[in-house]
Amino acid sequence: MKSNLMLFCLSLTAPLFGFAEKRNDNILHPQNLRCEYLDNPLGIDILKPRLSWFSTSNQRNKKQTAYRILAASSLVKLNSDNGDLWDTKKVLSDESINIVYSGKKLNSGDVCYWKVKLWDENDNESDWSEPASWSMGLLSKTDWKGYWIGLDSLIGNDKQFSLSARYVRKEFDAAKKIKRATAYICGLGLFELYINGNKIGDQVLAPALSEYPKRSYYMTFDVTNEIEAGKNVVGVILGAGRYFSPIKWDQHYGFPKMIFQLNIEFSDGTRESIVSDSSWKITANGPIIFNNEFQGEHYDARKEMPGWNQIDFDDSKWIDAERVGNPSEVLSAQMIEPIKIMETINPKSIKEIEPGVFVYDMGQNMVGWVSLKVRAERDTKIKLRFAENVTKNGQLDTFNLRLARSTNIYIANGNGADVWQPRFTYHGFRYVELSGYQGKPDLSTIIGKVIYDNIRTTGRFSCSNETINKIYNAAYWGIRGNYRSLPTDCPQRDERHGWLGDRSTGSYGESFIFDNNALYSKWMTDIADGQKATGSISDVNPTYRQVYSDNITWPSTFLFVPGYLYQQFGNFKVIADNYNAMKKWILYIRDKYMTDNLVQRDSYGDWCVPPKDPFAKSENDSTRITPGSFIASAYFYHCLNLMKNYASLLKEDEDSKVFASLSEKVRDAINNTYLDKNIFCYANNTVTANAIALSFNIPPKEIRSKVFNNLVGKIINDHNSHTGCGLIGQQWIMRTLTDNGNPELAFKFAANISYPSWGYMVENGATTIWERWNGNTDPSSMNSHNHVMLLGDLIIWLYEELAGIKADVKNPGFKNIVMKPNLLGDLKFVDASYLSTFGLIKSNWKIEKEKFYWDLEVPANTTATIYVPAEKESDVMENGKNLSVVVGVKFIKYVEGRAIYEIGSGTYNLVSKIKI
Numbered sequence: 001m002k003s004n005l006m007l008f009c010l011s012l013t014a015p016l017f018g019f020a021e022k023r024n025d026n027i028l029h030p031q032n033l034r035c036e037y038l039d040n041p042l043g044i045d046i047l048k049p050r051l052s053w054f055s056t057s058n059q060r061n062k063k064q065t066a067y068r069i070l071a072a073s074s075l076v077k078l079n080s081d082n083g084d085l086w087d088t089k090k091v092l093s094d095e096s097i098n099i100v101y102s103g104k105k106l107n108s109g110d111v112c113y114w115k116v117k118l119w120d121e122n123d124n125e126s127d128w129s130e131p132a133s134w135s136m137g138l139l140s141k142t143d144w145k146g147y148w149i150g151l152d153s154l155i156g157n158d159k160q161f162s163l164s165a166r167y168v169r170k171e172f173d174a175a176k177k178i179k180r181a182t183a184y185i186c187g188l189g190l191f192e193l194y195i196n197g198n199k200i201g202d203q204v205l206a207p208a209l210s211e212y213p214k215r216s217y218y219m220t221f222d223v224t225n226e227i228e229a230g231k232n233v234v235g236v237i238l239g240a241g242r243y244f245s246p247i248k249w250d251q252h253y254g255f256p257k258m259i260f261q262l263n264i265e266f267s268d269g270t271r272e273s274i275v276s277d278s279s280w281k282i283t284a285n286g287p288i289i290f291n292n293e294f295q296g297e298h299y300d301a302r303k304e305m306p307g308w309n310q311i312d313f314d315d316s317k318w319i320d321a322e323r324v325g326n327p328s329e330v331l332s333a334q335m336i337e338p339i340k341i342m343e344t345i346n347p348k349s350i351k352e353i354e355p356g357v358f359v360y361d362m363g364q365n366m367v368g369w370v371s372l373k374v375r376a377e378r379d380t381k382i383k384l385r386f387a388e389n390v391t392k393n394g395q396l397d398t399f400n401l402r403l404a405r406s407t408n409i410y411i412a413n414g415n416g417a418d419v420w421q422p423r424f425t426y427h428g429f430r431y432v433e434l435s436g437y438q439g440k441p442d443l444s445t446i447i448g449k450v451i452y453d454n455i456r457t458t459g460r461f462s463c464s465n466e467t468i469n470k471i472y473n474a475a476y477w478g479i480r481g482n483y484r485s486l487p488t489d490c491p492q493r494d495e496r497h498g499w500l501g502d503r504s505t506g507s508y509g510e511s512f513i514f515d516n517n518a519l520y521s522k523w524m525t526d527i528a529d530g531q532k533a534t535g536s537i538s539d540v541n542p543t544y545r546q547v548y549s550d551n552i553t554w555p556s557t558f559l560f561v562p563g564y565l566y567q568q569f570g571n572f573k574v575i576a577d578n579y580n581a582m583k584k585w586i587l588y589i590r591d592k593y594m595t596d597n598l599v600q601r602d603s604y605g606d607w608c609v610p611p612k613d614p615f616a617k618s619e620n621d622s623t624r625i626t627p628g629s630f631i632a633s634a635y636f637y638h639c640l641n642l643m644k645n646y647a648s649l650l651k652e653d654e655d656s657k658v659f660a661s662l663s664e665k666v667r668d669a670i671n672n673t674y675l676d677k678n679i680f681c682y683a684n685n686t687v688t689a690n691a692i693a694l695s696f697n698i699p700p701k702e703i704r705s706k707v708f709n710n711l712v713g714k715i716i717n718d719h720n721s722h723t724g725c726g727l728i729g730q731q732w733i734m735r736t737l738t739d740n741g742n743p744e745l746a747f748k749f750a751a752n753i754s755y756p757s758w759g760y761m762v763e764n765g766a767t768t769i770w771e772r773w774n775g776n777t778d779p780s781s782m783n784s785h786n787h788v789m790l791l792g793d794l795i796i797w798l799y800e801e802l803a804g805i806k807a808d809v810k811n812p813g814f815k816n817i818v819m820k821p822n823l824l825g826d827l828k829f830v831d832a833s834y835l836s837t838f839g840l841i842k843s844n845w846k847i848e849k850e851k852f853y854w855d856l857e858v859p860a861n862t863t864a865t866i867y868v869p870a871e872k873e874s875d876v877m878e879n880g881k882n883l884s885v886v887v888g889v890k891f892i893k894y895v896e897g898r899a900i901y902e903i904g905s906g907t908y909n910l911v912s913k914i915k916i
Contacts, residue, residue, distance in 0.1 A: 025057075025058070025059075026057075026059050026120075026122075026124065027057070027120060027124045027125075027126050028055045028056070028057050028062055028064055028118045028119075028120045028124070028126050028860055028861070029055070029056045029057065029118075029126055029127070029129075030053045030054070030055060030056075030067075030096075030116045030117065030118050030126060030129040031053065031054045031056050031129065031130075032053055032054040032839075033051070033052070033053045033114070033115070033116065033129055033130070033131075033132035034051070034052045034053070034132070035049050035050070035051055035132065035133075035134040036049045036050055036134075036335060036518070037050075037052070037515075037517050037518050037569065037571070038134075038335070038336075038337065038518060039132075040132055040133050040134060041134050041135075041335070042134070042135050042137075042182075042220040042221065042222060043135055043136070043137035043138075043182075043184060043218070043219065043220020043333050043334075044134055044135070044136060044137055044333050044335060045136070045137045045138075045139055045332060045333040045335075046335070047105070047106065047139070048100050048101050048102065049100075049101050049134060050097075050098045050099065050100055050101075050573070051069065051099045051100075051101060051114065051116075052096060052097040052098065052099065052837065053096050053116055053129065054096070054838060054839045054859065054860075055096060055118060055838070055839070055859070055860040055861040056839060056859075056860055057120075057860045057905070059906065060887075060888055060904055060905060060906030060907075061121070061887070061888035061904030061905060061906065062120055062121070062860040062861065062904070062905050062906070063094060063120060063121045063860070063861055063904070063905070064093075064094050064096055064118050064119070064120065064860070064861045065092065065093075065094060065119050065120060065121055065123070066090050066091055066092045066093065066118070066119035066123075067088070067090075067091055067093060067095075067096070067099075067116055067117065067118050067119070068087075068088055068089060068090050068091065068116065068117050069083075069086065069087075069088045069091075069099065069114060069115070069116050070082075070083035070086070070087055070088075070114060070115055070116075070128075071083055071085040071086035071087075071101070071103050071112050071113065071114040072084050072085055072112075072113050072114070073085055073110070073111070073112070073113070074111075074113065075113050075131060075133075077113075078113040078114070078115060078131055079131070081128075083103075084104075085103040085104045085106075085112055086101065086102065086103025086104065086114075087103075088102075090119070094861060096838065096861055097569075097570050097813055097837050097838070098570060098571075098572070098573075106136050107136065107139070108136055108137065108138050108139045108140070108143045109135070109136060109137075109138070109182060109263060110135065110136045111133060111134075111135040111136075112133060112134055112135070112136075113131050113132070113133045114131065114132055114133065114134075115128045115129045115130070115131045115132070116128070116129050117129065135182070135220065135222075137184065137218070137220055137333040138184055138218075138261070141331075144184075144259065144261060144275075144331070145261060145273050145275045146259060146260060146261055146273075146275025146276040146277050147259065147275075147276065147277060147323055148257050148258065148259045148276070148323070148324050148325065148326055148327065149168070149257065149258060149259075149276045149277065149278065149280055149282070149321035149322060149323060149324060150166065150238065150255055150256055150257030150258060150282070150321065150322060150324045151166060151255060151256075151282060151284065151321070151322055152254065152255050152257075152322060152324050153255065155284045156284055156285060157289065158284070161245065161246060161247065161248070161292060161295070162290055162292065162295075163240045163244055163255075163256070163290070163291060163292070164284045164285075164286070164288060164289050164290065164291070165237050165238060165239050165240075165256075165284070165286055165288035165291055165423075165424065166237070166238040166256050166282055166283070166284050167235070167236075167237055167238075167282065167283050167284075167286045167305070167308060167318075168235065168236045168237075168238065168258065168280055168281070168282045168321060169233060169234065169235045169236075169280065169281050169282075169308065169309060169313070169315060169318075170233065170234050170274065170276075170279065170280045170281070171231060171232070171233045171311055172231075172232055172233075172234070172274045173230060173231055173232070174227050174228065174229060174230065174232055174264060174272075175229070175230070176229075176266040176267065176268060176270070177229065177266060177267040177268075178224060178227050178229070178264060178265070178266060178267070179224075179265045179266060179267045180222075180224050180264075180265040181222075181223045181224045181226070181227045181262060181263070181264045181265070182220060182221070182222060182223065182224075182262070182263050183195070183200065183220070183221045183223045183234075183260070183261070183262045183263075184218055184219070184220050184221075184260070184261045184262075184263070185218060185219060185221075185236070185258065185259070185260045185261075186207055186216050186217060186218035186219070186258065186259050186331060187206075187207070187236055187238050187256070187257075187258040187260075188207075188212070188216060188238075188241065188243040188253075188254075188256060188257055188258070188327055189238075189239060189240050189241020189242055189243030189244055189256060189293075189424075190205055190206060190207075190238070190239035190240070190241040190256075190423075190424050191206060191207070191236055191237065191238055191239070191258060192206075192236065192237045192423060193221070193234070193235075193236055194234070194235040194236070194237075194309040195223055195226040195227065195232065195233070195234055195235075196226060196227075196228060196232055196233060196309075196310060196311065197233075197235075197307075197309050197310040198226060200221050200223060200226065201219075201221055201338070202340055202341070203219070203338035203339060203340055203454075204338075204339050204340060204341060204423070204451055205241070205339045205424070205426065205451065205484070205485075206219060206338050206339065207219055207334050207338075207485075208334050208336055208338070208485035208486075208522065209241075209242055209484070209485045209486055209526075209542055210328070210526060210529070210542060211526050211529035211530045211541070211542040211543060212243060212253045212327055212328055212542070213253070213327075213328060213329070214328060214329050214330060214529035214530070215328050215329065215330045215331075215332055215525070215529050216327055216328040216330075216331055216332070217331075217332055217333070217334035218259070218331055218332070218333060218334065219334050219338070220333065223262070227264065231311045231312070232311065233309060233310060233311045233313070234260065234262065234274065235308060235309030235310075236258055236260065237286075237288070237423065238256035238257070238258055239256065239288070239291045239423060239424030240256060240291050240292060240293065240424060241256075241293060241424065242293060242542075242544055243256065243327070244256060245544075246292045246293045246294045246295065246494075247294055247403055247404075247494045248403075249545060250544045250545055251543065251544050251545070251546065253327060254324075254325075254327060255324075257324050257327065258276060259276050259331070260274075260275065260276040261273055261274070261275045261276070262274040262275075276321075277321075277323070278320050278321055278322070278323055279320070279321075280320070280321040281315045281318035281319070281320065281321065282318060282319060282320070282321040282322075283315075283317070283318040283319065285303065285317075286303060286304075286305055286308070287299050287300050287301055287302075287303040287304045287305070288423065288424070289303065290409075291422075291423070291424040291425060292425060293424070293425055293426070293496070294403070294404040294405075294406070294425075294493075294494050294496070295404060295405045295406070295407065295425070296405060296406055296407040296408045296409070296422070296425050296427075297408050297409075297422035297423065297424055297425040298408070298409040298410075298411075299408075299409070299410050299411065299420060299422070300411040301410070301411060301412055301413035301415075301418060301420070302378065302379070302411060302412075302413045304413060335518060335521075335522060336453065336455075336485065336518045336519050336522045337453055337454040337455050337518065337519075338453070338454060338485075339451055339452060339453050339454065339483075339484065339485060340451065340453075340454040341368070341449045341450065341451055342450050342451060342452055342454065342480070343449075343450040344447055344448060344449055344450065345362060345363070345364060345366065345447075345448040345450060346443060346444075346447060346448070347360040347361060347362050347363070347432070347443050347446060347448065348361050348362065348363035349361045349363075349443075350441065350442065350443055351394055352440075353393065353394045353395055356435055356436070356437070357433060357434075357435045358433070358434045358435070358437070358440075358441055359390060359394055359395070359396065359431055359432070359433050359434075360431065360432040360433075360434065360443075360446060361430065361431055362429070362430050362431070362432065362448050363430070363767075364430060364477060364767045365388055365428070365429070365430040365477065365478075365481075365766075365767045365768040365785055365786050366428075366429065366430065366448055366450050366477065366481065367426060367427070367428050367429075367450065367451060367452065367480075367481030367482070367491040367786070368426055368427070368448065368449045368450045368451040369408070369421055369422050369425070369426055369427055369448075369449050369451075370384065370421070370432055370446040370447060370448050370449065371419060371420070371421040371446065371447045371449055372384065372410055372418075372419070372420050372421065372445065372446055373417070373418070373419050373444065373445055373446070373447075374410070374412065374417070374418050374420075374437065374438075374445065375416065375417045375418070376412035376414070376418070376437070376438050377412065377414050377438060378412060378413055378414025379411065379412070379414070380411070380412040380414075380436065380438055381409060381410075381411050381412075381436050382409070382410045382411075382412070382434070382435070382436040382437055383407060383408070383409050383433075383434070383435045383436050384407065384408040384409075384410070384432055384433070384434055384446075385398070385405075385406065385407050385432070385433040385435075386406040386407075386408075386427040386428075386429035386431070386432055386433075386492075387401065387406070387429055387430075387431050387433075387492075388400065388428060388429055388430055388431070388492055388784075388785040388786065389430070389431070389785065390431050395433075396431055396433050399781055400492070400493060400781055400782070400783045400784060400785070401492060401493050401494070402493050402494045402781050402782075403493075403494040404492065404493050404494040406427045406429070406492065408422055408425070421449060426451060426484075426491065427491070427492065428481065428490065428491030428492030428493075428784075428786050429492065430767065432446060434446070450480075450481075452480040452481060452482075452483040452484070453483040453484070453485060453519055455483070455514050455515050455516060455518070455519060456514065456515040456835065457513065457514060457515075458512070458513065458514060458515045458834060458835035458836075459512040459513040459514070459799065459832070459833070459834050459835070460831075460832060460833045460834075461512075461798055461799065461803060461830075461831075461832045462830075462831050462832070463802065463827055463829060463830045463831070464826075464827050464828040464829045464830075465750075465751055465825070465826070465827060467750075467751055467753055467759040467762065467763075468750055468751060468798070470759075470762040471750070471758045471759065471761075471762055471769075471794070472795075472798065473767075474758075474761070474762055474766055474767055474768050474769050475513075475769055475788065475791055475794070475795060476513060477767060477768045477786075478768035478769045478786050478787070478788045478791075479506075479510050479513060479514065479788050480514065481768065481786055482786070482787075482788060483514070483516075483519060484496065485519075485522075486498045486519070486522070486523050486526060486541075486542070487502070487503050487506070487507070487510075487519070487520070487523060489502050489784075489787060489789070490771065490784040490786055490787050491786055492784060492785075492786060493782075493784060495545075497540045497544060497545060498523065498526065498540060498541050498542065499539060499540055499554065499789075500527070500537075500539055500540070500541060500554040500555060500556075500557035500558065501539065501553055501554040501557060501604065501607065501727060501728075501789070502727070502787070502788065502789040503557055503561070503789075504553070504556065504557045504560050504731055505560065505564075505731040505732070505792065505793050505796065506731075506788055506789065506791060506792075507520050507557075507560070507561050507564055507565075508560075508564040508567075508568070508793075508796055509791065509793060509794065509795030509796040509799075510788075510795065511564065511565075511568040511569070512568075512795055512796070512798075512799040512805075512834055513795065515835070517565055517568070517569040517571055520561050520564075520565055520574075521565060521571065521573075521574045523541070523561070524558065524561060524562060524574055524577075524578050525577075525578075526541045526542050527541040527558045527578075527581075528558075528578055528581040529541075529542070530542055530543040531581055531584070531585070532548065534588055535584040535585045535587060535588025535589075536548045536550055536585075536588060537555035537558055537585050538555075539551065539554040539555065539603070549603045550589070550592070550593065550601055551601055551602050551603035551604065551628075551632065552589065552599060552601055552602060552631075552632040552633075552635045552636050552639075553602065553604065553631060553632065553635050553728060554603070554604070555585060556635050556636075556638070556639050558578070558581070558582060558585065559582050559585075559586075559639045559642050559643065560642070561574075562574045562575040562578055562582075562646070563575070563642055563645070563646070566812050567807050567809060567812050567813075568807055568812075568813070568814075569812075569813055569837050570812045570813025570815070570837055571813075572649070572812075575646050575649065575650070576650060579646060579647075579650060579652075582643060582646070583643065583655065586639060586640065586643055586659070589601070589636065590662065596669060597662075597665040597666050597668070597669035598629075598633045598666065598669050598670070598673060599632050599633050599636040599666075600628075600629035600632050600633060601632050602628025602629060602631055602632040603628070604628070604727075605625060605626060605627075605628040605631065605726070605728070606625065606626045606631065606686070606688045606725060606726035606727065606728040606729055607726050607727040607728065607789075608726040608727055608771065608772055608773070608789070608790065609624060609625060609626075609688070609724070609725065609726035609729075610722075610723065610724065610725075610726070610755070610756035610772075610773035610774065611773075611774060612624065614755050614756070614773075614774040614777045614778075615774070615777045615778075615779070616774075616778075617778060617779060617780045622684070623684060623685075623686075624686060624724065625684075625686070626683060626684070626686040626688040626689045626728070626729070627683050627684060627689075630670075630674050630682065630683040630689055631688075631689075631692065631728055633666060633669070633670050633673075633674075634670060634692050634693060634696055634698060635692075635696075636666060637663055637666040637667055637670060637696060637698065638696045640659045640660075640662055640663035640666060641659070641663050641696075643655070643659045644656050644659035644660045644663060647659060667698055670682075670693075670698055671698065671699070671700065674689075675699070677703070679710060680703055680706035680707045680709075680710050681707065681710050681711075681714075682698070682699075682707070685710070685714065686714075686724065686729075687711065687714055687715055687719065687723070687724035687725055687729055687733065688724070688725045688726065688728055688729025688733075689729075690707055690708075690710060690711040690714065691711060691725065691729050691732050691733045691736045692728065692729065692732055693707065694707060694708060694711065694736050694740060695732035695735065695736045704740075705740075708736075708740040708741070708742075711736075712737075712742055712745060715745060716745075721745060721748045721749075721752070722749070722752055722754070722755075722756055722757055723749055723756055723757065723773070725792070726790075727789045727790065727792075729792075730790055730791075730792030730793070731792045731793055732792070732793060733746075733749070733792065733793070734746045734749060734750070734792065734793045734794055734796070734797035734801075735793050735796065735797060735800075735801075737749075738797065738801050738822065743801060743822045743824055744824055744825065746797060746801070746824075747822075747824035747825045747827075748825070750794065750797070750798075751825060755773065755774065756773035756774065757773075758790075758791075758794065760773070761773075761775065764776045766785065768785060768786040768787075769786070769787060769788055769790060769791055770783075770784070770785050770787060770790070771783055771784040771785070771787035771789070771790070772790075773790065798832075799832060799834065801820075801821075801822050802821060802822060802824070802827070802830050802832075803821060803830050803832035803843045804818075804819040804820050804821030804822075804843050804845075804866075804867070805817065805819060805832060805834050805841050805843050806818040806819070806820070807836075808865070813836070813837045813838065814834075814836035814837060814838055814841065814859075814862060815838065815862055815863075816862065816863050816864065816865065817836075817841055817858060817862060817863070817864040817865070818864070818865050818867075819843060819856060819864050819865070819866040819867065820866070820867035820898070821843060821845055821854075821867075821869075823845075823847065823852070823869055823914070827847075828846060828847055828848075829844075829845065829846035829847070830843070830844070830845055830846075831843075831844045832844070833857075836859065836862075838859045838860075838861055838862045839859025839860060839861075839862070840857060840859060841856075841857060841858065841859060842855065842856055842857035842907075843856050844856070847914070847916070850913060850914060850915070850916055851911055851912065851913060851914065852868070852869050852870070852910075852911070852912045852913075852914045853909075853910070853911055854868065854908075854909075854910040854911075854912075855907070855908070855909050855910075856907070856908050856910070857906070857907045857908075858903060858904065858905045858906060858907075858908075859905055860905045861905065862905055863902060863903065863904055863905070864902070864903050865892075865900065865901070865902055866900070866901050866902075866903055867898040867899075867900050868883070868898060868899045868900075868901065868910060868912055869897060869898055869912060869914050870894075870897070870898065870899045870912035870913060870914060871897075871912075871913045871914060871915060872894065872899075873891065873894045873899040875899075875912045875913040876899045876901075876910060876911075876912045877910070877911050877912065878908060878909060878910050878911070879909070883899070883901060883910060884901070888903065888904045888906075889901055889902070889903050889904075890902040890903075897914075899912070
C-alpha cells in the first residue's frame with residue numbers, strides 16, 4: 001500500500017509545477033496569467049474582470065515593485081506592444097491578484113489579449129509574459145437573436161422520470177471565407193454540441209447546475225476551425241439532467257430545451273448569426289431511449305441515426321422544434337471550469353457470481369461511469385449495474401442507493417465491435433455488475449471514467465504515518481467525486497444535493513487540495529438565487545429539494561464560505577457580491593426567531609454523532625447528543641461576528657456596530673443560559689458543545705482554560721481519546737484542541753484506527769470517507785460510502801498544523817505565509833506543498849537523530865513568518881550558518897521551543913537541534 005500511496009502523492013505533484021518554471025537569473029518573471037481565477041476563459045460576462053499572475057525567480061527575497069499590463073484587441077497588436085485596449089504604463093505596486101481591468105469598454109463577443117511585465121526590488125525589468133486572453137460573452141438579452149426551442153411534452157415512450165433524449169439539428173450555408181466563429185449555447189438539463197459531426201469541447205454533464213427559475217448558464221466555444229466553406233450543420237443532444245426531475249421529491253422545472261447562437265465573422269467584415277428558432281428539426285426517436293441522472297441511461301444502438309449531425313442527412317421524419325418559454329430570469333455565462341473525464345482506471349478483478357452475471361471490482365470508490373467494449377449480436381441487451389458495496393456472497397449491495405437504480409443498458413445493433421459510454425447520467429460506485437454479455441468478459445471489457453469539475457489539484461500531502469496517508473487519499477477521492485458544478489453531499493443515491501451544512505468548513509479544507517475558488521463563488525450565487533424575499537435560505541442549494549427549515553447551522557455556510565475564499569484566495573469580491581443577501585438572512589433570523597437574545601432554531605443537531613454501539617442507526621443517549629438550541633445560538637453568534645468583520649471590510653461602519661452590539665448580547669445570553677460554572681462546561685457537557693464554544697470564543701477569558709481542561713477530560717475519559725462529534729463538532733475539534741494547547745490529542749484523532757475514527761474507515765476498506773462513523777455496520781439505508789461531511793477540519797489541520805502552511809489572516813491569499821509545523825506523535829516526516837494564488841509553497845520536514853530538517857519554499861513576491869522547532873535560537877542553521885545572520889532573514893524572538901523569523905521568498909534548507 002505504501003508504494004501506491006507514494007505514487008498517488010507523486011501524481012499530484014505534476015500539475016503543481018507546470019506553471020512556474022524558474023530561470024536562473026536575478027529578474028522576476030511573470031507566469032500563470034489568469035482572468036477571474038480562470039485560464040483564458042471564453043465568453044465571460046463580467047465587464048471589468050480581475051487579472052492575476054505569479055512572479056517567479058530562482059533568487060531569494062524577490063519582490064514585485066511595479067507592473068505594466070498591455071491589453072489589445074488582437075494578438076498581432078499585442079505582439080507589437082500596441083495596447084489599443086489598455087496600457088497601464090508602469091504601476092508602482094506589489095499587487096499581482098485582483099487587478100481590475102480598466103481599459104476600453106468591451107462589448108459582446110470582443111476578445112482581449114493581454115500580457116504583463118514586472119519590476120523587482122532593484123527596479124530590474126522583466127521580459128513580457130507569454131500572452132493570455134479572455135473573450136466576452138453575450139452581455140445583454142438583446143444580443144441573443146434566437147429563442148428557446150424544444151418539445152414541451154412527453155413523446156413516444158416517455159414517462160414521468162423516464163425521458164428519451166432530444167436530438168436537434170440545423171443546416172446552414174457559410175458562403176464566404178471565415179475569420180472567426182463563436183458558438184453560445186445553453187441546453188437544459190444537459191447538452192452535447194456537434195458541428196459537422198464533431199463534438200465541440202470535451203466537457204461532460206454540461207452546463208453547470210443552477211437555481212433554474214432564477215438563472216441558467218450558457219457556455220461559449222471558439223468553433224472557427226469547425227465551420228467549413230459551404231454547407232454546415234449544427235447538432236445538439238439534449239438530456240434530462242436535474243431540469244426534468246429525476247426523482248419524485250425533486251423540483252420539476254420542465255422538458256429539455258435549448259438556446260443557441262453561432263456568430264460568424266467573415267473575412268470581408270460582414271457577419272451572420274445562426275440562431276435557435278422553429279426552423280430547427282427535432283426528434284425524440286434516437287438511440288438514447290432513457291436518461292435519468294439517478295436511474296441511469298439506456299441506449300438502443302438499433303435506433304442509431306448515422307449522419308444525423310452531418311450535412312445532407314434526411315430529417316424529413318423529424319418535426320419542427322417548438323418555441324418554448326424562457327426557463328430562467330437570467331441567462332449568465334458559466335464562470336467555472338466544466339466537468340470532464342479527468343482520469344481513467346481499469347478494474348482490479350472480475351468474478352462470475354452466477355451464470356452470466358459478472359461483478360467487477362474497480363478497486364476504488366469512484367464517480368463517473370464505465371466505457372463498455374463489446375462485440376455482440378443484434379438485439380443483445382447488456383446491463384450494467386453500479387454499487388459501492390457487495391454482499392458476503394459477492395452480489396451488489398444496492399440498499400443504500402434507495403430509489404436510484406443506477407443501471408445502464410446497452411442494446412447492440414450487431415454491426416461489429418461497439419464502444420459505448422453514457423452521456424447524461426453518472427454513478428458513485430466501486431463495483432459493476434455486467435449481465436447479458438455474450439461469452440465471457442475480461443478486465444478489458446470495461447474502463448472506469450472518473451469525472452469531476454476540471455479544476456487544478458493544488459495540494460500534495462504525505463507523511464510517515466500510513467493511516468493518515470490512507471485517510472488523505474480517501475478524502476481526495478471523495479472531495480473530487482462530489483464536485484458536480486457544485487459541492488454535493490453524495491454521488492450515488494437518490495439525492496446528490498448541495499447540502500449547505502456539509503461544507504461549512506469543508507470548503508476551507510478542500511481549498512488546500514483543489515483550486516475551488518471559482519466553484520464555491522458560483523455556489524454562493526446559487527444560494528443567493530435560492531434565497532426567498534423574506535431572507536430565508538434553504539438548507540439545500542440549488543433548491544431542487546426545497547428545505548426552508550430556518551435552522552441556523554446549515555444556512556450559516558452562506559456566511560462562512562466567503563470568508564474562507566477571501567482568506568485562501570484573496571477573493572474579496574465574493575464577500576461584496578453577497579453581503580446584502582447575507583445581511584438579509586441575519587436580520588430575518590433576528591426579527592423572526594430571536595427571543596431573550598437567543599436563537600434556538602435547529603433542525604439537525606450534531607448530525608451523525610457516532611453511536612456508542614457501532615451497530616446502531618443513531619445515538620439515543622441524551623448525554624451524548626448536543627442540544628440543537630445551544631448549537632443554533634452559538635452559530636448565530638459566530639455569524640454575527642463574521643458579519644461585523646465583513647461590514648468593516650466594506651466600510652459599512654453602522655452595520656458593523658449593529659452586528660457587534662448584537663453579538664455581545666447573544667454571547668452574554670449564551671453564557672447566562674448554557675454555561676455551568678461549577679464544572680465549566682456548556683449545555684449538557686458534550687464534546688461538541690464545549691468545542692464550538694471554545695472555537696467561537698464564547699467563554700469568558702478567566703475560565704477558558706477550565707472549559708478546555710473539561711473538554712480534554714471528557715474526550716479522554718468518556719470517549720477513550722476518540723471523537724465524540726458529528727458533523728457540527730467535527731468541523732472545529734482538531735483546531736480547538738491544537739489552538740488551546742493539546743495538539744497531541746488531535747493527532748490521536750487523526751491516527752486512530754479503532755471506532756470511531758477516520759482510520760477505522762480506511763482499515764475497514766473505505767477508499768472514500770463514509771457518511772457515518774459506523775458506515776460498515778449501520779443498518780440504515782441513508783449510509784453513503786462517499787460523503788465528505790465528517791472530514792470536518794481534518795484537511796485544514798493537516799496542512800496548517802502538521803505541514804505548517806497557513807494563510808496570514810491579515811494578508812489574505814497567502815501574501816504572507818505562517819509556517820508553524822507541529823511535531824506530533826511518532827511522525828518522522830511530513831512532505832506537503834500548496835499552489836497558492838502567488839505560487840508554490842513547500843514544507844518538507846523530517847526528524848533524524850535529534851535534529852529537525854526543514855526544506856521549505858516561499859513564492860516570489862510573498863513573505864513568510866516561520867516557527868522553527870529548536871532547543872534555542874542559536875541551534876537553527878542553514879549551510880553551516882546561524883539563520884539569523886542570513887541575508888534577508890529577520891529573527892523575531894524565541895518562544896516555547898520555537899525560533900521565530902521573518903523571511904523573504906526562495907528555497908531554504910534548515911537544520912536545528914531538538915529534544916525528542
